[in-house]
Each structure stands twice: as structure tokens, then as C-alpha cells.
Amino acid sequence: MSPKYPEGHVFYRKFKHDFPQITHAEGIYLIAADGRRFIDASGGAIVVNIGHGVEEIGRTMLEQVSRVAYVHAEQFTTGVLEEYAAALAEVIPMPDARFFPLTTGSEANEAAIKLARQIQMLRGQSGRHMIVGRWNSYHGITLGTLAIGGRKAARQRFLPMLREMPHIEPPTCYTCPFGQAYPACDLTCARALERLITEYGPETIAAFIVEPVSGAALGATVPPPDYFPTIRAICDKYGVLLIADEVMCGFGRTGRWCAFEHFGFTPDILTLGKGVAGGVFPLSIMAARGSLVEELARAGQDVAHGGTFSHHAVGAAAGLATLRYVQRNRLVEEAARKGEILGRMLHEKLDDLPYIGNVRGVGLMWGVELVADKARRAPFEPGLDVAHRILDAARDLNLMVYPGRGSFDGTRGDVVMIGPPAIITEDELRIVVDLLADSIRNAVQPLLGQPSGA
Ligand SMILES: Cc1ncc(COP(=O)(O)O)c(C=O)c1O
Structure with a gap:
């Protein structure tokens, strides 16, 4: 029997649904x-x-809407945005971090890979156009993030439309893709990054993107303790930027403000989403080390990413109120x-x-x-x-x-x-x-x- 054609005018994500209201x-x-x-x-x-x-967050957002809800980010700024970024800088442990607020996690990752490319070009490395991802990773639903993501089933029907990017295997010790066991394996999965970079040629690789603690594609897989120090060293050796996608695992979810804090490394670019505004506003953040942003500024270049709703005043109010609530309630x-x-x-x-x-x-x-x-x-x-x-x-x-x-x-x-x-x-x-x-x-x-x- 074919599924019933749904009633009503909402174009739902699933046709076979019985969503409770x-x-x-x-x-x-x-x-x-x-x-x-x-x-x-x-x-x-x-x-x-x-x-x-959480009512106080709703009240803060309403006050912001009443004061000023929207200004175009290329023409104006707002006090709440400045205050929010300063508050984020107190808790996100990246050197002199700069925060670029957006809407979804997918968009933050798009912005991150574009920033990586832009920085590499500024450094005279215009051949560096590839972003290495990992199999069984998820970075979003847009074509760019599907290309770097590693959920094969989600990518399958769009493959002809994707600019294929290289991938390495993830550190899934429970079902090791190399059939090895930690620590005797000597981190074959991390060393695969170096093999891949040298195979493609470092002059073609802009960045490596990775979820420090994996989201739904690998169900909260935590890498061995020396995985990320090894990855960081490989990236540094070959001039590859390291992007941490903490859309799911960031902002306190793992018991640290950033999941990367568990593993003793600092990314060059960080993305946050989901929990940053706890669901009350579609808010995401692309953050970068201050030194990267300075490179752009010194070269007189603007960021090659924007969007109608970037740097949104109500988003900043929601994010700031959420951050303060998290801090106050520890x-x-x-x-x-x-x-x-x-x-x-x-x-x-x-x-x-x-x-x-x-x-x-x-x-x-x-x-x-x-x-x-x-x-x-x-x-x-x-x-x-x-x-x-x-x-x-x-x-x-x-x-x-x-x-x-x-x-x-x-x-x-x-x-x-x-x-x-x-x-x-x-x-x-x-x-x-x-x-x-x-x-x-x-x-x-x-x-x-x-x-x-x-
Ligand atoms: C790790 C990770 N990155 C990116 C995304 C994409 O975020 P969004 O659905 O807000 O576009 C998700 C969403 O589940 C995610 O878990």
C-alpha cells in the first residue's frame, strides 16, 4: 500500500509521519x-x-526585538553583538578568538572552509583548494558540507553534483577500519592524514575538518588521547589549517566549553551551532584565531562570506543570554x-x-x-x-x-x-x-x- 498523501500544507521532512503536536x-x-x-x-x-x-532568555530576545532586531551586517553593528563576542572570547580558549555569527551549523562549516581557502590564497598558496574530511563524519546538509562530510548514504544521490574531497578513516577503535587495536596500532588512523597529504601533495590541501567528538554519524565516538596531538602536528608540518566542527560537541556539551580542550590541541578555525542558543534561535558561529583574522585585515581583504542574517542582533541577544545562563547555573x-x-x-x-x-x-x-x-x-x-x-x-x-x-x-x-x-x-x-x-x-x-x- 502506498503511503497516504499528507493532508495540510506543511511540506514535512517525512511523508510517513505521525508527529505529535x-x-x-x-x-x-x-x-x-x-x-x-x-x-x-x-x-x-x-x-x-x-x-x-527558559523565560529570561525569551524576555531578553523580546527586548532586543523591540529595540532593534535587524541591521545589515555590512553597514551597521549593534552593542549586543560586541558584548556577545567579548563574552564568548572569555570562554572559548582560542588565542584572541574572533567570532562570525551565522545561522546554521552547515553554514558555519561552509564559512570555515571558505575562510581556510581564502587564508591559503593570501599566503600565496592558491593551489590549496582541497579540504580533507573523514568518513563517517557529518558537517551539514549543503552541497559543500556534503562534499567534505563522510556519511556515504547521505551523499550518494548528490555525488555527481559534489566537488569530491579526500577523506581519511575515523578513529573508531571499536570497529577499527584497519583491523588493528589501540595502542599497538600506533594511530594508523591519524597517520593516514599524513599519507593522504603527501599523496595528493601538500600544495593542494587547504584544511582538515574534523569533529573532536563525533556526532550522530558515529554516535559520540571519542578518539584516543594522542589522536589529536598527532593530527595537529601533521597539519602544522604541512601548512594545513585545522578546522574543529563543534556544532554538536561544543559549548559545554562534553563538560568543557570546547570538546578540543579534552584532547590538548587548539584548532585554527572552530564552528559552533546547536547549543549556542539552546534552540531558541537558529544561531551558529564560525570562530578563528585572531592571527588568521589579522592576516586578512593586513592584506586589506574582507571575508569572502556573508549572508543576509549573519551577525543578527536577536541571535546575539539569544546567544548572550544563553551563555550567561550557562555560566550562572554552572x-x-x-x-x-x-x-x-x-x-x-x-x-x-x-x-x-x-x-x-x-x-x-x-x-x-x-x-x-x-x-x-x-x-x-x-x-x-x-x-x-x-x-x-x-x-x-x-x-x-x-x-x-x-x-x-x-x-x-x-x-x-x-x-x-x-x-x-x-x-x-x-x-x-x-x-x-x-x-x-x-x-x-x-x-x-x-x-x-x-x-x-x-
Ligand atoms: C557535527 C555537526 N556539524 C554540522 C551540523 C550541521 O548543522 P545544521 O543542521 O545546523 O546545519 C551538524 C548537525 O547535526 C552536526 O552534528
Whole structure:
């Protein structure tokens, strides 16, 4: 039977949907028109880091709208924008950081790769036009970010339209693409960057873009401790700029303001999104070391990126109010503290289940990888769509989690992410983990005995 042609005039992202209508939201709860209360254990797409319905942020935004909502960023500035950037500079540990506010994470990454190209050209390196990405990464939905991203299934139908960019394998120790084990591997995955740069020729590579802690494409995969120092050294050796995409893992989510702080390196360019305004405004940031911006300024060049809604006054007000709320309520520290509790609970409850392959994460960013065959670490057949089955089973129990597919090889592999707002209590964390275990059981047990995808 073909799916029903949808009623109404909204062009939804999915035709086969039965979306509950949410009438309001508070704290960790989404409340539906029919009275159901969903626990938002992933803050949507790992966005609502501070919880829903923070009234003071709404009031600040309204005041800004009443004062001045929009000016064109090539012609004017606003006090709130200056104040916001100064406040960001206090918490984002990049030397003399400069902040270029935009709207979406995809757009911030587009701006980042364009800035990298612009800087390389300024340095007399106009052959450097390629951006190296990683397989099983996600940097956005535009054609530019699909080209650097590594979710094969998402790229497939657009391949003829993409300017293909080189990719290296990610540091997925659980299912190492090289069949090796850390630390005996001597970081083959990181050294692959050097091999690739020398193969293509350093004179062609502008930058390497990477998620310090992987988002949905790899479900909160955390690299080994010496991975990033090795990557940083390789980039420096070959004059390649290092872009950290912290659209998901940044702004306190991992228990540090920036995820790169866990790994002892500093990127040249950083992108933030999602949690920077906690979902109340579509706000993203492209940040750069001051020295890069100075290079542009000294050369008398403007930034080759703009956009009607860049440097938005209401976005800045929303971002500043969110930042102050995070600071006042110590939500970065809370993410670190509660993240440890959440991790412990997840391991205790899930590790021994036959279809749980791996539980990993840091701060309040956790991923659970499902397997059809635990001994062989073999994924389920992609057609079974296990991650989405779990999403549906969780929703039946009024729990919202975030699914990811392709964690094994870009097409196969199912993960479920948990990333609750940092205001969640310990009791609520316990409820989330119990409901998650039930959801996984309800979704996966009927599939046991099905052939694996390996
Ligand atoms: C790591 C990462 N980068 C970029 C993006 C794209 O952000 P947006 O959906 O706001 O364009 C996402 C979104 O999920 C992400 O997780």
C-alpha cells in the first residue's frame, strides 16, 4: 500500500509521519496536545543544552526585538553583538578568538572552509583548494558540507553534483577500519592524514575538518588521547589549517566549553551551532584565531562570506543570554558531573545485553551502538533500520532519543544518542536509562536471529 498523501500544507521532512503536536515545553519535557509528556533525552538533535522554556532568555530576545532586531551586517553593528563576542572570547580558549555569527551549523562549516581557502590564497598558496574530511563524519546538509562530510548514504544521490574531497578513516577503535587495536596500532588512523597529504601533495590541501567528538554519524565516538596531538602536528608540518566542527560537541556539551580542550590541541578555525542558543534561535558561529583574522585585515581583504542574517542582533541577544545562563547555573560543570553519572548508569544497564556492542561518550554526549552479533561486532542489516525502530519504541514510552545510522561503514551500523539538557536531575537520568533499556529491548528482541549486515 502506498503511503497516504499528507493532508495540510506543511511540506514535512517525512511523508510517513505521525508527529505529535507539541503545545509547550519546559525543562526536559515536551508536552503534546493530547497530554503526553515526552522526556527530551536528546534535546532534539542535541540542541537544547539548557532545557526548554527558559523565560529570561525569551524576555531578553523580546527586548532586543523591540529595540532593534535587524541591521545589515555590512553597514551597521549593534552593542549586543560586541558584548556577545567579548563574552564568548572569555570562554572559548582560542588565542584572541574572533567570532562570525551565522545561522546554521552547515553554514558555519561552509564559512570555515571558505575562510581556510581564502587564508591559503593570501599566503600565496592558491593551489590549496582541497579540504580533507573523514568518513563517517557529518558537517551539514549543503552541497559543500556534503562534499567534505563522510556519511556515504547521505551523499550518494548528490555525488555527481559534489566537488569530491579526500577523506581519511575515523578513529573508531571499536570497529577499527584497519583491523588493528589501540595502542599497538600506533594511530594508523591519524597517520593516514599524513599519507593522504603527501599523496595528493601538500600544495593542494587547504584544511582538515574534523569533529573532536563525533556526532550522530558515529554516535559520540571519542578518539584516543594522542589522536589529536598527532593530527595537529601533521597539519602544522604541512601548512594545513585545522578546522574543529563543534556544532554538536561544543559549548559545554562534553563538560568543557570546547570538546578540543579534552584532547590538548587548539584548532585554527572552530564552528559552533546547536547549543549556542539552546534552540531558541537558529544561531551558529564560525570562530578563528585572531592571527588568521589579522592576516586578512593586513592584506586589506574582507571575508569572502556573508549572508543576509549573519551577525543578527536577536541571535546575539539569544546567544548572550544563553551563555550567561550557562555560566550562572554552572551548566558546563554540571554536564561533566552528570555525564559521569549517566555514563556509569548506561554501562551498568546496557553493557551485558546481547545486542549492545559499545557504549561510549563524554560529558552529556553518549552513544549506544547496536550489533546483530556481539562476538563479531557485526552490525544489523541496514534495511532493518534498527536505530529508527528504537526511536519509535522510545517514543511509545514517551522518551526522545537521537538515532544515527552508518556508524559501521557509512551505510551499516546503528547508534542511538543520549544528550539531555544539563539541568536534568540524577533521578531523571535513572528514568531515562531505564526507559532506554526497555525501548532497545522492545525494538531489538523481535529481530534477534535475523541475519547480520556483516
Ligand atoms: C557535527 C555537526 N556539524 C554540522 C551540523 C550541521 O548543522 P545544521 O543542521 O545546523 O546545519 C551538524 C548537525 O547535526 C552536526 O552534528
